[in-house]
Amino acid sequence: xxxxxxxxxxxxxxxxxxxxxxxxxxxxxxxxxxxxxxxxxxxxxxxxxxxxxxxxxxxxxxxxxxxxxxxxxxxxxxxxxxxxxxxxxxxxxxxxxxxxxxxxxxxxxxxxxxxxxxxxxxxxxxxxxxxxxxxxxxxxxxxxxxxxxxxxxxxxxxxxxxxxxxxxxxxxxxxxxxxxxxxxxxxxxxxxxxxxxxxxxxxxxxxxxxxxxxxxxxxxxxxxxxxxxxxxxxxxxxxxxxxxxxxxxxxxxxxxxxxxxxxxxxxxxxxxxxxxxxxxxxxxxxxxxxxxxxxxxxxxxxxxxxxxxxxxxxxxxxxxxxxxxxxxxxx
Numbered sequence: 001x002x003x004x005x006x007x008x009x010x011x012x013x014x015x016x017x018x019x020x021x022x023x024x025x026x027x028x029x030x031x032x033x034x035x036x037x038x039x040x041x042x043x044x045x046x047x048x049x050x051x052x053x054x055x056x057x058x059x060x061x062x063x064x065x066x067x068x069x070x071x072x073x074x075x076x077x078x079x080x081x082x083x084x085x086x087x088x089x090x091x092x093x094x095x096x097x098x099x100x101x102x103x104x105x106x107x108x109x110x111x112x113x114x115x116x117x118x119x120x121x122x123x124x125x126x127x128x129x130x131x132x133x134x135x136x137x138x139x140x141x142x143x144x145x146x147x148x149x150x151x152x153x154x155x156x157x158x159x160x161x162x163x164x165x166x167x168x169x170x171x172x173x174x175x176x177x178x179x180x181x182x183x184x185x186x187x188x189x190x191x192x193x194x195x196x197x198x199x200x201x202x203x204x205x206x207x208x209x210x211x212x213x214x215x216x217x218x219x220x221x222x223x224x225x226x227x228x229x230x231x232x233x234x235x236x237x238x239x240x241x242x243x244x245x246x247x248x249x250x251x252x253x254x255x256x257x258x259x260x261x262x263x264x265x266x267x268x269x270x271x272x273x274x275x276x277x278x279x280x281x282x283x284x285x286x287x288x289x290x291x292x293x294x295x296x297x298x299x300x301x302x303x304x305x306x307x308x309x310x311x312x313x314x315x316x317x318x319x320x321x322x323x324x325x326x327x328x329x330x331x
Contacts, residue, residue: 010043010315011104011113014308015086016093016140017180017272017281020241021219023198023248025134029216030150032173032223033140035308036180038085040097042105043314047079054081063129064095068102071128072121087302090184091273096137099125104311115142115310116159119170123161130192135161139170144310146173148223176229178306181282181290182272183258183299189276198248211244218244235267235283242270242280250275254298261293 014035021031050057052065057080061069065080080102086094099122107113122138140147143158148171153160156172201208218237225234242259245251251259255271255278262269262282269282280299284290291301 008043008045009105009109010041010081010313011101011108011311012039012041012314013097013100013104013141013311014039014093014144015097015304016137017182017279017304018136019146019272019281020222020237020270021215022271022273022275023195023245023250024212024215024219025136025149026195026199027202027212027216028151029212030148030219030223031136032146032148032219032226033136034146034173034175034178034180034306035140035144035310036092036182036304036306037308038092038302038304039308040082040084040086040094040101041314042098042101043081044078044102044105044109046075047077050077051079052082054079062098064099064125065102067125067128068099068106071125072103072106087184087300090182090302091278092182092302093137093141095129096122096126096141100138100141100311104313108313113311113313118142118311119159120161123163127163135168135170140310142311143170143172144308146175146226146306147171148173173223174227175306176226176231178231178283179285179287180304180306181262181266181284181287181294182279182302182304183262183282183294184279184302185252185254185258185277185299187252187254187277189274189278191274194250194274194276198250201248208248211247215241215244231283232267235269238268238270238281238283239263242268245271245275252276255280257297258294258299261297261299262290265289265293 015038019032025031103118119139119142123135126133153169158170258280259269265286266282266284272281287303294301
């Protein structure tokens with residue numbers, strides 16, 4: 001990607017939830033991710049000096065945006081505006097969204113937006129920043145809708161991504177329109193130590209390996225239930241998935257409290273993402289009731305809907321959202 005043209009270009013990308021399969025995916029088992037209708041938007045235009053949201057660009061840009069600019073922009077200074085609906089640190093994919101949206105804004109100024117190309121570039125950037133990454137977040141933010149990611153090719157292949165000795169096959173996952181309530185505990189936990197904790201457990205325990213296999217099997221079944229539009233059966237699978245993740249040691253009392261609060265009004269509920277804090281989700285047709293229950297137990301609820309479009313070009317500037325510094329720093 002080269003210099004931006006004479007005018008402003010903008011793109012937005014959705015946040016995401018990991019519906020099923022977190023942690024097991026590290027061991028080659030499948031996972032399902034869904035795009036949600038909370039978006040992050042990035043606009044770029046030529047400027048006499050580099051700025052971010054009207055302020056001089058410095059290390060506030062964060063590692064993701066800085067890497068995008070270093071690796072994919074060779075032109076002059078840019079004025080960058082970023083606004084976001086995504087709560088920072090909640091595990092809803094703001095780092096992937098800022099990476100994808102920034103790449104989209106640069107792409108929109110030249111050849112237009114190619115979702116696969118952006119997904120590949122965004123994964124490389126996350127790998128550079130994080131050291132070791134999965135293409136789940138960047139692929140779902142690029143593609144939108146739903147994806148099924150696995151170590152083997154199945155029906156509906158979108159693209160294959162390889163890095164070192166690892167290979168991922170990213171598939172389309174047909175998803176009915178669903179309402180989810182995300183409950184944020186307010187606690188943030190880095191992903192790396194939790195992944196390492198589960199890996200150590202699996203290395204020394206056949207029981208843990210059996211749990212990982214069972215999560216993989218549940219995720220396969222979850223894809224079938226999504227394809228059939230059977231939300232009641234899917235909800236039961238979500239709760240089973242959560243219980244297995246709790247056995248692996250990545251749930252917390254705060255997460256469990258929110259899951260327990262949501263279950264009476266939901267088809268199912270589980271933690272989403274790495275665990276250790278962060279967020280849970282509930283699949284429900286009573287979102288307001290679930291949101292009330294989560295709030296009453298100390299969580300911050302967000303009612304979201306599935307089926308969100310992936311990275312797309314945008315027009316105009318929306319300044320309604322607040323400061324973005326924390327969003328672009330999230331890992």
